[in-house]
Every structure is written in structure tokens, then in C-alpha cells.
Amino acid sequence: MVTRGFTGRRPSRENAHRIPPGQHEVFDFPVLSAGPTPPVSLAEWKFTLKSGVRPVKQWNWEAFNALPRTAMTKDIHCVTTWTKLDTKWEGVLIDDILKDAGLAAPTPWVLAHSVDGYSTNVPTADLTDAKAMIALLYDGVPLEADHGGPARLLVPHLYFWKSAKWVNGLQFTERDTGGFWELRGYHMYGDPWRQQRFTND
């Protein structure tokens, strides 16, 4: 249904195909979260890989920073409708974390955990084959706390609530298990190109 008198502002022709339906391009980097930014001490920071309840490997900040580094430039899409093109990240691919732990993915489902109790689920297949990383740098400098620093999950092909800020662990689960927003009405998978914002979209 057409809105009388609305003309809108189109994205540039060269970028239009990169903006998923219902999204608009922004040039700043909005910050959204459910609660306060948690303080994270690098001296106490740990990243834990778990299979079910069993810890497989744990890294402290120093050990994690010694893992192989990869850079990626990606478009990111927030469910609140903003999209930012060509964002530059550097961090450790999930593939390299699994390799360092000597673990072949035991289940098809992962639940990511954050320092403040936040969680979100991502299928294993969406984390491997260079699709996702634990990001440590944004735009060449250490990731700011408000944007999830010192480390956040980065899964750019899904809505950005899946890129858990202040991530401190990945857990393989037996079933696809909803996390914080999934339990509050958001989609279990979250593909921006199919506008999977809310449950059953």
C-alpha cells in the first residue's frame, strides 16, 4: 500500500543490491544492547570451547591472541533495520579455534555465550568455512567495549544480534537451542535476505 507523498531516499545504484529488504544504509556505527556494557578484565578473560557441558579447551587472553589471525571486510545488518557496508574486522576464524582445540565439530548446533549472560544460537555450518570469527579489531584498532570489545563473535551473513558481544565461549549443543533474543520472539536463524527477524517470519 503506497504512502501518500513519500518518496524516500534510495541507496546509490551501485550499492542497492547489497542492502537487504527493509534495511537502510547508515554511515555511523549504532550501538544497541539489552543492558549495560559489562566491564571485562583482560587479565581474567577466558574463552571456552565446550561440547555439551564438557569443556574441550580454554584460552586466556595471551593464548587466544597467539592464534592465527584473519582479516575480513563485510557488510553487516542489524534487525533494527540499519545496514553498514564494508566493515573491517580482524580476529580468529572459528575454523582456527576448532583446529587449535583439535576438535571436529561434534554437533550441527552452537550456542554462543557472553560475559553478561547473553547467548545466541548459530548453526555450526554458519560458523565454519571462513564464514565467522571471534573479532578482536574493528577498523584496525582494538574493538571498543560498547561494540563488544575485547572480543565478539562475528557472523556477518546473519542479523547482527547473532554476533554476540563480549563473547567468552562457544558451546556445541544437541539441539538448536534459542538464546536471549530467540527466547523473546526473534528468529532462530536470522537471514537478512529472507527478512527472518521474528519467530516464524
Add this chain to the structure above:
Amino acid sequence: MTDSTTRSAEHDWQAATIEAIRVQTPTVKSFVLRPGDARPFFAGQHVDVRLTAEDGYEAHRSYSICSSPHVKGTIELAIEELPTGEVSPYFHEVAQVGDVVDVRGPFTTHFAWQPDEHGEVLLLGGGSGVAPLMSMVRLHAALAEPPRMTLVYSARSWSDVIFRDELLQLRQTRTTLRVVFAITRDITEAPDGLVADFSHRLDQSAIQKLLHENGGMPNTCFVCGNNSFVGAVADALVSAGITPQNIRTERYGE
């Protein structure tokens, strides 16, 4: 016909007619919308609004509902005109009473106040961030024995205070509601010689003073505004001893 067992009605777009447009401040207007099928909502929730151009191009934005859930049939949205915006200029410069836009929602069960569940509440809003908090204040005003509520509203000047007269009236008449104003840039032109509670941004000491004056910790805090406001206030609340899990935030961008 939607099958309600597989798909929730809130996720479907529906037409809503603009029933009234009210000028609130030099940059904010509020819009009363009547959806075809008004759905119940909780104070604090928002709706998504969709505008469609003739060639099918769509713009979607989210706006908090500032009216109370006990008012049936219509919802009110407070929209600030952003100079570089795409949707807000449409609302401020083009939209007229009788025009129709699409809405969907309500959304968020996290930033939502349920009077029986959250105990004493502290609401902190910066600028247009007061919108979802206003829904909570208006609901509070309609309840017979609500828990204690404090609204702390930070605005640049008295003329930027949205719903000003209504808030001034409510704080005089409701004994369980406390309304505190922080006017951060220009404290002149106060209505009727009113004095702002704070004439600077809400910082650590202001938050501590507030909590002390309230005689204790609230059970739940709702903080809404732009990111620098929410970040500063949420950090101050945590430093003052409030459990982070009891602080719910809604951030409008950077």
C-alpha cells in the same frame, strides 16, 4: 486468515490511520494512529512503521509507543525530526490527519514494564528517549495502587521537554510518582519559575544523589536515549550498586 498457532499477529503489517498530529517541541511531534486491528501492548514496547513509495521502495523504522496500554484503539508515537532522516521528515513535513501508514508490532518483551512484576522502578530518559517511559508513566497514573516510580528526564532546555505540562501536572497529583528534570544546556525560560533538579548531565554524583533521595535502590531500571546517555547512566547505576541484570536499556543509535 492467519493461523494463530503458527504465526503471531504482531508480526503482520497492517494499515493505521493518522488521527491526530500534536506539536510537542520545536523538533518533536506526536502522532496518534488508529490501527485497523489494535493489539494489546505493554508499556515500553515499540512498533515498526513502514512507508512505501510509488515504485515499491520501502523504509522501515521503529518507534516506541508513548501512550498508555489502558487507552484502547489508538497508539501515540513521538517522532523527532532528524535533519538527515528519511522517515522523520515525511512525518513532520508531509503527513496529514487521514493519511495511512503500515505498522507492525508491538515488539520487545525485554524493555517492557509490567506493574506487578518489577517492583519499584526507576526510569531514566534522555531527549526523545522519554517516549517509551511516557507509556509507563501514563499507565502508572491510571493504576489505583501502583509501586513507586521515579522518572528522571534529561533534556537540553525546558522547551525540549516533551509532554512537559502533563508531566508537571502528574508530579503534583500522584504521590507514588516522582518526576525529576535534568536540563543540561539552557536552564532559562523555565515555566513559572520552575527550578530544574539538575542543571547538568546525569553523572555518577547525580545518580547517587537521586538514589539517596529516593531512600534506597529501585528494583528495576529502564534507561532510554542515545548511546552516550544510556552508556553514562547505565554505568553510573552499576557503580552505585544496582545489579546489571536489573537495568534494561534501549539505545537509539550512536
